[in-house]
Amino acid sequence: MAQGAKPLPTQGPRCMDDLADRLHADAVFVQHFRERGLAEPAWQVYRDQLLGYGLTIVTRLVESGAMFARCRRRGMSLHQQPIGPDETDDLASEVLWAGYELFVNEGLLGGRWSAERGQPLNEYFVNACVLSFPNIYRRWQHSRRGWGEVQLLGVWSQVEQVAATATPEDTVLARAVVSAVFQELGANAHALLILAEQGYSHAEIAEIMRLTPRAVEARIRRARKTARELPDGER
Structure with a gap:
């Protein structure tokens, strides 16, 4: 050495x-x-x-x-x-x-x-x-394809508006569109949207769906971003 x-x-x-x-x-x-x-x-x-x-x-x-x-x-x-x-x-x-x-x-x-x-x-x-x-x-x-291509929370809230104000034929059509959306996204996304629409907090949704609040927030943020980026004619 x-x-x-x-x-x-x-x-x-x-x-x-x-x-x-x-x-x-x-x-x-x-x-x-x-x-x-x-x-x-x-x-x-x-x-x-x-x-x-x-x-x-x-x-x-x-x-x-x-x-x-x-x-x-x-x-x-x-x-x-x-x-x-x-x-x-x-x-x-x-x-x-x-x-x-x-x-x-x-x-x-x-x-x-x-x-x-x-x-x-x-x-x-x-x-x-x-x-x-x-x-x-x-x-x-x-x-992934479903999350990138469809409008999520915006679609859900607009269908509720249609159901309240439009003709029965428009209501049936709107609900059919949402059913197709949910079929594309799967049961978990369907449940998340319903819970969010009913006023559950991110923490409550996370507990129900076995996610973290951070993951719930990310999914909702991504959905709203997708909705904002859609052309007006597609909303």
Whole structure:
């Protein structure tokens, strides 16, 4: 070794000790909630922290395209398409909830997570989100065309106006148009529009539809943007 040179730090044993400590703490934590259930306040605090952490990670994975690489490594190939910023938030939120349910039902309460496998709990949660991504992404691909082509909230409110003021024939025609719109968008979008029209808040809609308020807001914002961009003759 050259004079004055300092030896490189040996981090291996320290890292192994840190991992062992994390796994032990996770094991104690998991055992506690397996025995007592998830109704107590301590779980709510942990859940909020976990979802905040997961949303940051999942959003970055989707935004960077790394999510697709992770899926490929697990044998789940997907046709990657460009994803806009609003759509990234939407996708990440849905993936987060699906991953959370998988994490709780299979890993935590279902007993599939164990410290012996050497994976800390937060990493296990992120992997649950990765496993949930393909189904969410395929649904997003299927519905993307509908979200981009139809007027959403504007159509709904205008049909209600037609029903109140127009002839019976116009009312039937208008409702047929909306039925076609809802068929194109799917049941989830149909439900979101009805709830929004009935005055439910974003938080309430998110709870009902198992989304985050951020995802609900993004969907409604995108719908209104689409409606504003339509020519007057198409409204």
